[in-house]
Amino acid sequence: MEELKRLLIQAGDEYLTGLSNRGMVKRAYKDLEQETPEVSWNGNEAEVRLKDAVCRIKVPLGDSACSCPSRSMCRHRIAAMIFLRKGLEGESGEKTSDEKINPEKELLSVPLRRLQQACRIKAYREFLSHIERGEYPRIEEGSTVTVQIPWENVTVKLLSPLEYSTCTCHSRELCAHKAQAILAYQLLKKTITPGQLKTLEDNRENPDRETVLQAVRSIKEGIRLQLMTGLSRLSPEAEESMERLAVICHGAGLPAFESRFRGAAVEFRQYFTRSAAFREADLMGRLLFLYRDAVRLEQAGPEEMRSLAGTFRDTYERVPPLHLMGVGSSYFKNKTGYEGERYYFLELEQKKWYTWTDARPSFYEGIRRRPPGNEKHAQAPWGLNCSRGKMMELEFYLTDAKAAKGGRLSVSRETKSEIVGNRDLSGKEIREMVIWDYRRLFQRQMIQNREPVLAGAVHCKKGRFDTVKQRFDMEIYDVQGNCLHVAVTYSKEERLTIRVLERxxxxxDRQEDSPLVFFGIPYLEEGKICLYPVEYFDGAGLCPSVNGSESGQENRRDVGALSAGVIRAAEQCLQEIRVTLSDLFQSGLRSVQPETLSQMYSMEREAAGLGLHLAGEELSRLRGQLESQRHQIKSDPEPVIGIWVRLMEYITLGLQRTQMDLAMAGMRENSLEGEETYESE
Known part of the structure; x- marks a missing residue:
């Protein structure tokens, strides 16, 4: 009873406001003006009878009960506490002092790890980023600690006991807002530092080593089984095996591995359904490189392990105000199990590309698909009062926007938008971004990085659809006659894109050449520079003269002493080595065919003759290991897989280099032919 009396004397109006709200406290005072409740003390409880309710007040005060149907703190309980407090003040002559109730000790004793877990990853990182920029929540101290978190637009009232703290999100648990408020209070009292918050976040990003090593053992065992058995002898359950490994990686905190295993599952499904999109060498490379990285995880320190593991979610940080122009949007579907739409924007002040992606998982069964074309009519993000289709025709500002690495925008409640007007694709900013000399794609490494580009075309050849490859291809030319292939492979999602390009x-074909600008993603394929088109528009007024800055001879780049013929021979050799390794992947290490070993011997000699000495040496080692293990009942696959991995790395890098060199050589030849053609015309 004494403890209850002490708490009641200490519970001033500010504390009661924290338990409920200011309006309820005022209402309780008015109710007490109309009646005098009856009080009876029973041990550590006090029963207070009002006209329309009976309250039982006990320790802690937040646990008090009332006969009314309200599930939260009601006016009856507040009135009962006020009445009891006034009665005790009259008996003892002691006035209420809010200073006596101080939640500081309890708030400072909450463990940092518990607060981090309550915040979850996203809210904790956001809180940390604001603190690092010197943006602290506003704190008012008293018997209730009031914390205003401006970036969340919430107010938290911290009380003692802590479980009776309130938040404007109305959560009764220790929500992310309450956790951030306690963190802010602990920072104010200097019981923790921003450095400790950062260290705790860095440590959380480090996967648990023992859990990772268990996952690595499962990964290596699963991939070894695939490589030993051979693709031709695997059952359709191989797809489920990849999904199972993806789940294991998710549980071990290895998101980069998880997405790659989901991609492997998709490729196995393509193989067993005889999909034309299946590429044997791609699946082989994926499994070998997964095995390689699993081995690296075993030997990695904390930093390298974190790098190899990847992140589940990108960190989005606040960026300065953005002045954006919608340029185009495209559908995507990747092998990691996601599909959706990607929207491209040009930041007019920075001349930098930003994207927003609306992605959804496609690896769950029974998921509802959005009907084709509906995305254009869906509501635009960031509070823009229009459809997404209309959004791409606008120029607008974003304030308090958040972006991840690579300019990926997020949809945040804090982000505000302001429409400037319709986009102007003939403006100065666009003119400066258009590339009229395709050789610049090599100099800026746009192809290697697959950066969005605006490619100007002064001449376009008639496109055609290859019924064998199921692919539309149209050649476009710059002011120097350099060629770029606008190419789209057929799918039901790309059907409309191909139809637009055909029109x-x-x-x-029926009119004279007029400049066009194609917006898309450049890439290399079969020694040619290709462009996946996202949008195109009229280039009149944007095209420079042939003698302009784009046509300078200093931009020409030769391939050196190597001719295109030598490069093609090296490329052909690398491709044949890859085919030989694919044959090994088909048969498996348990059933190596004599023809495969014979082919390896031939490829050794050919590679050495072309100067691909490392490839020849690794092939020789691989052949030697396979021959020595052919007649062994039990053999160790590790040495063979290690050589196999190194060969695939060499082939992958070699083909990338030959593709680049062939594209540059072809562009140089086309440029000379193009100049002659334009002169004759």
């Missing part, structure tokens, strides 16, 4: 090609 464009037909129109261009």
């Amino acid at each position: 464009l090609s037909g129109r261009l």
Whole structure:
């Protein structure tokens, strides 16, 4: 009873406001003006009878009960506490002092790890980023500690006991907002430092080593089984095996491995359903490189392990105000199990590309698909009062926007938008971004990085659809006659894109050349520079003269002493080595065919003759290991897989280099031919 009386005397109006709200405390005072409750003390409880309710007040005060149907703190309980407090003040002559109730000790004793867990990853990182920029929540101290968190637009009232603290999100648990408020209070009292918060976050990003090593053992065992058995002898359950390994990686905190295993599952499904999209060498390379990285995880220190593990979610940080122009959007579907739409924007002040992706998982069964074309009519993000299709025709500002690495924008409640007007694709900013000399794609490494580009075309050849490859291809030329292939492979999602390009090609065939600008993603394929088109628009007024800055001879780049013929021979040799390794992947290490070993011997000699000495040496080692293990009942696959991995790394890098060199050589030849063609015309 004494403890209850002490708490009641200490519970001033500010504390009661924290338990409920200011309006409820005022209402309780008015109710007490109309009646005098009856009080009876029973041990550590006090029963207070009001006209329309009976309250039982006990320790802690937040646990008090009332006969009314309210599930939260009601006006009856507040009135009962006020009445009891006034009665005790009259008996003892002691006035209420809010200073006596101080939640500081309890708030400072909450463990940092518990607060981090309550915040979850996203809220904790956001809190940390604001603190690092010197943006602290506003704190008012008293018997209730009031914390205003401006970036969340919430107010938290911290009380003692802590479980009776309130938040404007109305959560009764220790929500992320309450956790951030306690962190802010602990920072104010200097019981923790921003450095400790950062260290704790860095340590959380480090996967648990023992859990990772258990996952690595499962990864290596699963991939070894695939490589030993051979693709031709695997059952359709191989797809489920990859999904199982993806789940193991998720549980071990290895998101980079998880997504790659989901990609492997998709490729196995393509193989067993005889999909034309399946590429044997791609699946082989994926499994070998997964095995390589699993071995690296075993030997990695904390930093390298964190790098190899990847992150589940990108960190989005606040960026300065953005002045954006919608340029185009495209559908995507990747092998990691996601599909959706990607929207491209040009930041007019920085001349930098930003994207927003609306992605959804496609690896769950029974998921509802969005009907094709509906995304254009969906509501635009960031409070823009229009559809997404209309958004791509606008120029607008974003304030308090958040972006991840690579300019990936997020949709945040804090982000505000302001429409400037319709986009102007003939403006100065666009003019400066258009590339009229395709050789610049090599100099800026746009192809290697697959950066969005605006490619100007002064001439377009009539496009055609290859019924064998199921692919539309249209050649476009810059002011120097350099060629770029606008190419789209057929799928039901790309059907409309191909139809638009076919109509464009037909129109261009019937009229004189007029400059066009294609917006898309450049890439290399079969020694040619290709462009996946996202959008195109009229280039009149944007095209420079042939003698302009884009046409300078200093931009020409030769491939050196190597001719295109030598490069093609090296490329052919690398491709044949890859085919030989694919044969090994088909048969498996348990059933190596004599023809495969014979082919390896031939490829050794050919590689050495072309100067690909490392490839020849690794092939020789691989052949020697396979021959020595052919007649062994039990053999160790590790040495063979190690050589196999190194060969695939060499082939992958070699083909990338030959593709680049062939593209540059072809561009140089086309440039000379193009100049002659334009002169004759």
